[in-house]
Amino acid sequence: MAGGESSHAVRSTALLKDEVDIVIPTIRSLDFLEGWRPFFQPYHLIIIQDGDPSRTISVPDGFDYEFYNRNDINRILGPKASCISFKDSSCRSFGFLISKKKYIFTIDDDCFVAKDPSGKEINALEQHIKNLLSPSTPFFFNTLYDPYREGADFVRGYPFSLREGVQTAVSHGLWLNIPDYDAPTQLVKPRERNTRYVDAVLTIPKGTLFPMCGMNLAFNRELIGPAIYFGLMGDGQPISRYDDMWAGWCVKVVCDHLGLGVKTGLPYLWHSKASNPFENLKKEYKGLFWQEELIPFFQSTTFPKECTTARECYIELSKQVRARLVKLDPYFNKLADAMVTWIEAWDEYNPTGEVGSAAADVSGGPAKGK
Amino acid sequence: MAGGESSHAVRSTALLKDEVDIVIPTIRSLDFLEGWRPFFQPYHLIIIQDGDPSRTISVPDGFDYEFYNRNDINRILGPKASCISFKDSSCRSFGFLISKKKYIFTIDDDCFVAKDPSGKEINALEQHIKNLLSPSTPFFFNTLYDPYREGADFVRGYPFSLREGVQTAVSHGLWLNIPDYDAPTQLVKPRERNTRYVDAVLTIPKGTLFPMCGMNLAFNRELIGPAIYFGLMGDGQPISRYDDMWAGWCVKVVCDHLGLGVKTGLPYLWHSKASNPFENLKKEYKGLFWQEELIPFFQSTTFPKECTTARECYIELSKQVRARLVKLDPYFNKLADAMVTWIEAWDEYNPTGEVGSAAADVSGGPAKGK
Numbered sequence: 001m002a003g004g005e006s007s008h009a010v011r012s013t014a015l016l017k018d019e020v021d022i023v024i025p026t027i028r029s030l031d032f033l034e035g036w037r038p039f040f041q042p043y044h045l046i047i048i049q050d051g052d053p054s055r056t057i058s059v060p061d062g063f064d065y066e067f068y069n070r071n072d073i074n075r076i077l078g079p080k081a082s083c084i085s086f087k088d089s090s091c092r093s094f095g096f097l098i099s100k101k102k103y104i105f106t107i108d109d110d111c112f113v114a115k116d117p118s119g120k121e122i123n124a125l126e127q128h129i130k131n132l133l134s135p136s137t138p139f140f141f142n143t144l145y146d147p148y149r150e151g152a153d154f155v156r157g158y159p160f161s162l163r164e165g166v167q168t169a170v171s172h173g174l175w176l177n178i179p180d181y182d183a184p185t186q187l188v189k190p191r192e193r194n195t196r197y198v199d200a201v202l203t204i205p206k207g208t209l210f211p212m213c214g215m216n217l218a219f220n221r222e223l224i225g226p227a228i229y230f231g232l233m234g235d236g237q238p239i240s241r242y243d244d245m246w247a248g249w250c251v252k253v254v255c256d257h258l259g260l261g262v263k264t265g266l267p268y269l270w271h272s273k274a275s276n277p278f279e280n281l282k283k284e285y286k287g288l289f290w291q292e293e294l295i296p297f298f299q300s301t302t303f304p305k306e307c308t309t310a311r312e313c314y315i316e317l318s319k320q321v322r323a324r325l326v327k328l329d330p331y332f333n334k335l336a337d338a339m340v341t342w343i344e345a346w347d348e349y350n351p352t353g354e355v356g357s358a359a360a361d362v363s364g365g366p367a368k369g370k
Numbered sequence: 371m372a373g374g375e376s377s378h379a380v381r382s383t384a385l386l387k388d389e390v391d392i393v394i395p396t397i398r399s400l401d402f403l404e405g406w407r408p409f410f411q412p413y414h415l416i417i418i419q420d421g422d423p424s425r426t427i428s429v430p431d432g433f434d435y436e437f438y439n440r441n442d443i444n445r446i447l448g449p450k451a452s453c454i455s456f457k458d459s460s461c462r463s464f465g466f467l468i469s470k471k472k473y474i475f476t477i478d479d480d481c482f483v484a485k486d487p488s489g490k491e492i493n494a495l496e497q498h499i500k501n502l503l504s505p506s507t508p509f510f511f512n513t514l515y516d517p518y519r520e521g522a523d524f525v526r527g528y529p530f531s532l533r534e535g536v537q538t539a540v541s542h543g544l545w546l547n548i549p550d551y552d553a554p555t556q557l558v559k560p561r562e563r564n565t566r567y568v569d570a571v572l573t574i575p576k577g578t579l580f581p582m583c584g585m586n587l588a589f590n591r592e593l594i595g596p597a598i599y600f601g602l603m604g605d606g607q608p609i610s611r612y613d614d615m616w617a618g619w620c621v622k623v624v625c626d627h628l629g630l631g632v633k634t635g636l637p638y639l640w641h642s643k644a645s646n647p648f649e650n651l652k653k654e655y656k657g658l659f660w661q662e663e664l665i666p667f668f669q670s671t672t673f674p675k676e677c678t679t680a681r682e683c684y685i686e687l688s689k690q691v692r693a694r695l696v697k698l699d700p701y702f703n704k705l706a707d708a709m710v711t712w713i714e715a716w717d718e719y720n721p722t723g724e725v726g727s728a729a730a731d732v733s734g735g736p737a738k739g740k
Contacts, residue, residue: 160661
């Protein structure tokens with residue numbers, strides 16, 4: 001879908017336009033939406049203002065959106081607002097919570113439309129939807145990557161019983177230009193840019209963890225929503241910049257237990273701004289050593305058979321966090337509390353079986369556009 | 371390295387030219403070597419003639435090679451020749467066995483030099499050597515693929531304790547043009563061609579099996595040689611076309627146990643001939659249902675701690691094949707016997723600690739060229 005087509009033409013071919021919400025946390029400005037207009041305009045946006053609520057952030061004309069700042073979140077969630085981070089892009093969790101749609105696409109405000117090697121603008125959302133609508137293959141690796149893609153298939157030696165695949169819960173997209181490095185790597189390689197376009201989508205195998213980045217991410221909220229919580233980060237917390245990692249480790253172990261798939265690869269977007277590595281180091285330094293304990297924790301996490309939904313798994317996970325991670329730092333007690341509060345809030349806004357339909361209303365209502 | 375350069379220029383930059391043998395099974399002709407001349411000429415070739423030994427197969431001038439037909443194999447191995455398949459490309463195992471080098475690259479005679487998207491000829495062997503010389507990352511997935519490649523690194527959230535990686539044992543390359551499909555898929559999609567060049571190398575995570583194709587494969591013989599045995603296939607056996615799959619499943623579980631890495635992706639070569647799907651169906655049909663049992667077998671295979679080498683693991687694996695797979699078909703008894711014979715032959719030609727140096731001589735000697 002070329003950027004030059006009229007918005008009407010775009011609209012009529014937008015995949016699942018009534019089943020996807022685009023969740024955008026922002027602290028600066030929403031100017032980046034201009035480039036995405038041909039692709040995003042048919043969809044509904046949920047914008048979460050991060051930081052000072054008295055600052056005005058304007059939304060470009062013509063988009064269909066809800067807009068929430070911190071005051072809105074506090075008013076709507078009341079005491080349960082404690083589970084939504086402040087001064088951290090993990091505030092996007094609020095959008096996941098109050099969405100009424102089946103699918104979420106979330107993107108950062110410093111991410112622009114990338115071009116594929118032929119020079120064509122990449123419709124990232126369309127690719128995410130394709131990833132989510134086609135099955136995953138977590139039990140056996142296919143050497144020609146996504147076997148459901150046009151021009152590909154399962155290769156010789158791939159068991160037939162596994163070729164149906166499983167439902168895809170998560171689609172993790174990548175970034176051209178500024179790669180998603182931690183502060184030490186940024187400091188060591190300040191000029192490294194990602195210029196390699198790898199034309200592949202693949203399933204991350206069962207039992208393997210990965211670093212999930214929240215910049216360019218889509219998921220099936222109905223299947224896995226309760227397990228995609230970006231945690232307690234930022235203001236008042238000892239850590240930042242691990243919100244998406246935390247969510248990724250949680251969601252992967254839950255998907256592995258439930259037999260759901262996680263894909264990574266296409267689509268790319270263009271990540272424009274390298275964040276300040278010294279600032280990042282301050283935010284993430286505890287995470288840099290905590291992760292050495294967290295990975296073995298997640299690698300050894302198992303769920304009882306009775307846990308058959310993402311919600312049930314997540315409650316169980318909160319218990320294991322409390323039992324096994326508090327020795328690392330008392331913060332994990334707060335995080336376990338927040339995980340429980342998150343599920344309570346989830347239950348309120350997403351009564352069982354009603355995802356995708358009208359659940360609890362956001363009392364007081366948000367600012368709306370269009 | 372462009373094909374137009376003089377062979378002298380090529381020679382002087384050939385990576386590890388004294389540490390690699392190129393093993394080629396052939397039944398037809400070696401004309402395909404002409405295209406590979408700029409890349410292969412600095413290396414030593416071990417050519418195994420498959421099928422009728424009275425047929426003459428000529429080697430293009432200028433290559434440094436050993437050449438073995440079935441009579442040679444029988445004379446050299448004596449009774450142990452029973453472990454080398456006849457009328458099947460799995461006869462290449464003989465080359466792995468009698469090589470004195472640290473690394474093996476094996477390629478089929480219907481595979482030609484491919485071009486990358488810029489039109490440059492791909493030096494497949496050079497890429498395999500790079501893959502084998504750089505570490506693997508089997509314990510955690512890196513979303514920017516091979517972190518050791520130029521322009522890439524470990525992304526945020528990748529544990530630092532895992533960034534050293536582990537030794538790479540196997541490098542599995544891919545194929546443009548004719549994809550490596552089984553007979554049913556060939557029948558259903560006779561015209562499908564692989565045109566997608568995926569510019570990535572990645573480690574297949576620990577605990578995940580994959581379909582290893584023998585067309586374009588390299589490995590570290592010193593680390594893993596005894597576990598890369600292509601089994602008993604072809605003449606006198608109930609199955610063909612599963613030689614590389616069998617070797618791949620075996621080598622992956624052994625690598626997982628030993629903490630070694632298996633990479634897949636680049637390099638591509640150009641696979642020219644689609645084999646006859648009806649012939650293939652006849653050869654592989656038992657495999658098509660056996661694999662449904664073999665995959666769970668390999669997924670549940672574990673090794674005792676005492677197994678600390680590929681050789682020890684492979685002996686243990688032969689016992690498990692006999693104990694757990696004979697119920698599937700009596701063939702697996704023969705295969706377990708052959709696995710033991712293979713290790714006996716391996717021991718003879720590769721006395722402990724002497725891989726890479728002069729071990730047992732191939733009595734009688736092969737036909738040699740150059």
